Amino acid sequence: MTTPAPLLEVRDLGVTFTTPRGSVRAVDSLGFTVEAGRTLGIVGESGSGKSVTSLAVMGLHRAGAEVSGSVRLAGQELTGLPEKELAKVRGRKMAMIFQDPLSSLHPYYTVGEQIAEHFRVHFRAGRAAARRRAVDMLGEVGIPEPARRAGEYPHQFSGGMRQRAMIAMALACEPDLLIADEPTTALDVTVQAQILELIARLQQERGLGVVMITHDLGVVARVAHEVLVMYGGRAAEQAPADALFADPAHPYTRGLLDSLPRLDSADDVPLPSIPGSPPSLLHPAPGCAFAPRCAVAAAAAGGGRRGRGRRRGPLHGRAARAASVRLGGPAGRLPLRRPGARCRRPCPGGVPMTAPATRPNPAAEREGPQAAPLLRVRDLTMTFPGKRSLTGRRSAPVRAVDGVSFDLEAGQTLGLVGESGCGKSTTGRMLVRLLEPTSGRDISRLSQSALRPLRRNIQMVFQDPHSSLNPRQTVARIISDPLLVQGWSAADARRRAAELMELTGLIPEHIDRYPHEFSGGQAQRIGIARSLATSPRLVIADEPVSALDVSVQAQIVNLMERLRAELGLAYVFIAHDLSVVKRVSDRVAVMYLGRIVEIGDKKSLYENPQHPYTRALLSAVPLPDPAAERRRERIVLLGDPPSPAAPPPGCTFHPRCPKAQEICRTERPLLRLAASREVACHFPGD
Amino acid sequence: MILYLLRRLLALAGVLLAIAAVTFLIFYVLPTDPAAAACGKTCSPERLADVRAYLGLDKPLWEQFAHFLTGIFTGRTLGTGQYAVQCDFPCLGYSYENSLPVWDLLMDRLPVSASLAFGAAVLWLILGLGAGVTAALRKDTATDKALMVGAVAAASLPVYFTSVMLIYGVIRIAGLLPYPSYHELTADPLGWAGNLLLPWTALALLYAAMYARQSRGSMIEAMAEPYIRTARAKGMPERTVVVKHGLRSGMTPILTIFGMDLGGLLAGAVITESIFGLPGIGRLFYGALVSSDQPVVLGVTLLAAFFIVVANLVVDLLYAVIDPRVRY
Incomplete structure (x- = not known):
């Protein structure tokens, strides 16, 4: 008797691109299976080959890519199938959804038309039947008034709605396999929770096999049954989700998990980071792709025989220090060689990694709590004029930031969190104009030239390190620019730039290089070095790590923490990622539609959120721990954040609030003290 | 939509007006005398003055231009008395060369x-x-x-x-x-x-x-x-x-x-x-x-x-x- 073939079976998959700079082996000898009703999570950083894999399975890889190996869908071999035959399988038996639902939907056709057009092709159905199908599918993915919405265009849908429409489209022909390529990466965390829930429900109802491709370990922990960790185009580790998260066998997996700031971990434990950055596939190193960044490999190579005796003696150099910091690793246990892990030296429970020895605690060094705050913000408001339509009429003005107030003391970090459009970045940008309230000066009305002497005290770090550095300037020029503005001589500024490079962990010899010669993490270090050039007292960091790979995020977070301790900096740390904010902040402010809804001490805010929105946000963040994910109660908010152009009356959160009552619809709650912090809610707490 | 169309049509009229004005001005500053051209080779000074008056060239520039513009929409009469010629809507004037509209x-x-x-x-x-x-x-x-x-x-x-x-x-x-x-x-x-x-x-x-x-x-x-x-x-x-x-x-x-x-x-x-x-x-x-x-x-x-x-x-x-x- 033969066991039935798995839904999807990929064997020895290889994808090679030919580029002008040489051939790139994007995916190499990859194999996995997906059963009906199960979810395989494929995790990896940029360049790990996870998206290329999914496209190769669908037969959607770039023209010119060479695909080898075997892809079998329900027993049918797909590689080598002529395009015409493959098209009959695509959309019919396997379907795919993508990261950005806006650009993945055609702007010129109605949503209904796009959901149903392949239904007509695959089932030879008529127009009317296809339209009925589209409306049914839209209803099924939870879009209200599906019949009307089917006649609308993608730009009339919100982000979450668009992804729902994509899912409706993917499932219109009842496929057996759904490949989701970063389906929630472009979405807000509360919307992400909705979409993940929806996929899980549809999977259960239809017995779908799902391949979930993501860089977010939390998402994988929430949805996946099996996990495949990719690195440098190869499988690093493959295991059932529970086993993988509980006891990662590959040093890379463990490194990723350890370097992830988490909601559910104490943050006085230092954040270990993986050194270096993901490899270039153009010139792959022989052997294990992870070797150059792997502490186990380094220990083995550097320590010779001693390295192998990890269980007995201390490890080599820096790694040893870190290992002693790491607790947990059962020292007596033998390295487990799980069949899933592609590593010659699997983890002995605790992988040594570089980490700061102790976490700096500037709050403790602060003198008396009554010292005048470094920054005092009162009723900060930003109103953008409404968009002028082509007919010349202006729409209603948008209050992007609406009466934000907070204090920030020297050496402290205030985390500013919220979903897209909540006004957190606008707040940050307005702050760049403001400082020196220690002397009590209101600088919101100072002229540009009067402001210049104050500017050196406040600097900014941006999200996308590469696009915020001028590609035609050398690093020396970039870093010393703010100094030249402040009247430094060129030679002094250059010397200072080299110092700053050293301080931020860059190699000062690279001072005459251009930004494109640096990796993303290094480029962000340049951005940080530039912000520090004038010895500011406050740095506004606007999503400084969200464009970086997970393994690089930890490096930057650690760098910022170290600089804060060494230089006594204060940060306003703006981010959508609640875990990162928790990691770096002393106090946290949660913003919703231009207002702070809750602000307070980090520890109490995360442990005992008072505002229903904070609670929902925290519950929406997936934890990289499948067991915890199953245990936790989850508040899934309805709908999307409303547009700041037309905020709801009363409490702006009431349309999505599970606790909303009559008063919330009419009366705007002000920030009030509740449970040792300020909350803007009529019914704070439970 | 209607409003947009109206705005665009207004802009269209503006552009045409500007172009007409510029073209008009260019000819005004050119050294050639249109009256002389229209009058022909054997042209006495008196006759030239007549032609000038007939063509309206003796009037100030803005008046000529206004006359030209109104002519497009309402037609106009060129010359006076027995030589008067009615130039019907849409009147762009007559060619100096062959006197055709x-x-x-x-x-x-x-x-x-x-x-x-x-x-x-x-x-x-x-x-x-x-x-x-x-x-x-x-x-x-x-x-x-x-x-x-x-x-x-x-x-x-x-x-x-x-x-x-x-x-x-x-x-x-x-x-x-x-x-x-x-x-x-x-x-x-x-x-x-x-x-x-x-x-x-x-x-x-x-x-x-x-x-x-x-x-x-x-x-x-x-x-x-x-x-x-x-x-x-x-x-x-x-x-x-x-x-x-x-x-x-x-x-x-x-x-x-x-x-x-x-x-x-x-x-x-x-x-x-x-x-x-x-x-x-x-x-x-x-x-x-x-x-x-x-x-x-x-x-x-x-x-x-x-x-x-x-x-x-x-x-x-x-x-x-x-x-x-x-x-x-």
Whole structure:
């Protein structure tokens, strides 16, 4: 008797691109299976080959890519199938959804038309039947008034709605396999929770096999049954989700998990980071792709025989220090060689990694709590004029930031969190104009030239390190620019730039290089070095790590923490990622539609959120721990954040609030003290 | 939408007014005296003064201009007494050269230029878009490279060169076609097409080359859009992917330049008309220019501006039809 073939079976998959700079082996000898009703999570950083894999399975890889190996869908071999035959399988038996639902939907056709057009092709159905199908599918993915919405265009849908429409489209022909390529990466965390829930429900109802491709370990922990960790185009580790998260066998997996700031971990434990950055596939190193960044490999190579005796003696150099910091690793246990892990030296429970020895605690060094705050913000408001339509009429003005107030003391970090459009970045940008309230000066009305002497005290770090550095300037020029503005001589500024490079962990010899010669993490270090050039007292960091790979995020977070301790900096740390904010902040402010809804001490805010929105946000963040994910109660908010152009009356959160009552619809709650912090809610707490 | 249209029409009027004013001014500062031109070679000073008064040239510039403008909408009377001539709506004045109403001259020549423009446009769209889209879909292959080399070659040949070569090759050597003369479409459709074939080709080659390059670029861009990948992921047949999903967005940018090109050509292709001896607006303009026939030059300029501005408006309105995100 033969066991039935798995839904999807990929064997020895290889994808090679030919580029002008040489051939790139994007995916190499990859194999996995997906059963009906199960979810395989494929995790990896940029360049790990996870998206290329999914496209190769669908037969959607770039023209010119060479695909080898075997892809079998329900027993049918797909590689080598002529395009015409493959098209009959695509959309019919396997379907795919993508990261950005806006650009993945055609702007010129109605949503209904796009959901149903392949239904007509695959089932030879008529127009009317296809339209009925589209409306049914839209209803099924939870879009209200599906019949009307089917006649609308993608730009009339919100982000979450668009992804729902994509899912409706993917499932219109009842496929057996759904490949989701970063389906929630472009979405807000509360919307992400909705979409993940929806996929899980549809999977259960239809017995779908799902391949979930993501860089977010939390998402994988929430949805996946099996996990495949990719690195440098190869499988690093493959295991059932529970086993993988509980006891990662590959040093890379463990490194990723350890370097992830988490909601559910104490943050006085230092954040270990993986050194270096993901490899270039153009010139792959022989052997294990992870070797150059792997502490186990380094220990083995550097320590010779001693390295192998990890269980007995201390490890080599820096790694040893870190290992002693790491607790947990059962020292007596033998390295487990799980069949899933592609590593010659699997983890002995605790992988040594570089980490700061102790976490700096500037709050403790602060003198008396009554010292005048470094920054005092009162009723900060930003109103953008409404968009002028082509007919010349202006729409209603948008209050992007609406009466934000907070204090920030020297050496402290205030985390500013919220979903897209909540006004957190606008707040940050307005702050760049403001400082020196220690002397009590209101600088919101100072002229540009009067402001210049104050500017050196406040600097900014941006999200996308590469696009915020001028590609035609050398690093020396970039870093010393703010100094030249402040009247430094060129030679002094250059010397200072080299110092700053050293301080931020860059190699000062690279001072005459251009930004494109640096990796993303290094480029962000340049951005940080530039912000520090004038010895500011406050740095506004606007999503400084969200464009970086997970393994690089930890490096930057650690760098910022170290600089804060060494230089006594204060940060306003703006981010959508609640875990990162928790990691770096002393106090946290949660913003919703231009207002702070809750602000307070980090520890109490995360442990005992008072505002229903904070609670929902925290519950929406997936934890990289499948067991915890199953245990936790989850508040899934309805709908999307409303547009700041037309905020709801009363409490702006009431349309999505599970606790909303009559008063919330009419009366705007002000920030009030509740449970040792300020909350803007009529019914704070439970 | 209505409001938008009104605004655009108002802007259109403004542009035409500005162009008329500038053209008027240019002739005013020119050293040639239109009265002398109109008066002829044997012209006594008294007669010259008469002509001057008759043409209204003795009045201040702004008054002349106002008179000219009102004439367009209401018609006007030129001269006084027994010499008075009623110039009916839409009055663009009379040619100094042959005393015919400018409007009639224009309307007389317009069918020729329009035939040339529209015929060439059809030809260059077929050739240019065909080559461009083919090259885009076969990007980086030999076909693509050959087509693009051909496009660069065609674009770099001046239209007078291709025209002359065509006349020489097709008419003189091969004797396939008669030397072009204009036949009216309604009277003799075959003769119309046969006689215009060479001018069409000459004109279309140049434009086709530019369109091939443009459409290749925008089609490559369109086919790289994520929604094309979505369409393929849905299992749509490749032909549908290209035609329904790719072509419609790929051709949108072409619409803009096409509107401008066609609008420009409607008011005459000076070189092509001259070489092939077609009595179009371009030749009318050239003749009027060399003989300082101010009313005709003014009329042609205004007509050309009118076509371009209207073509632009039509393109913008078509955008709203093609792209649902555009709403006025």
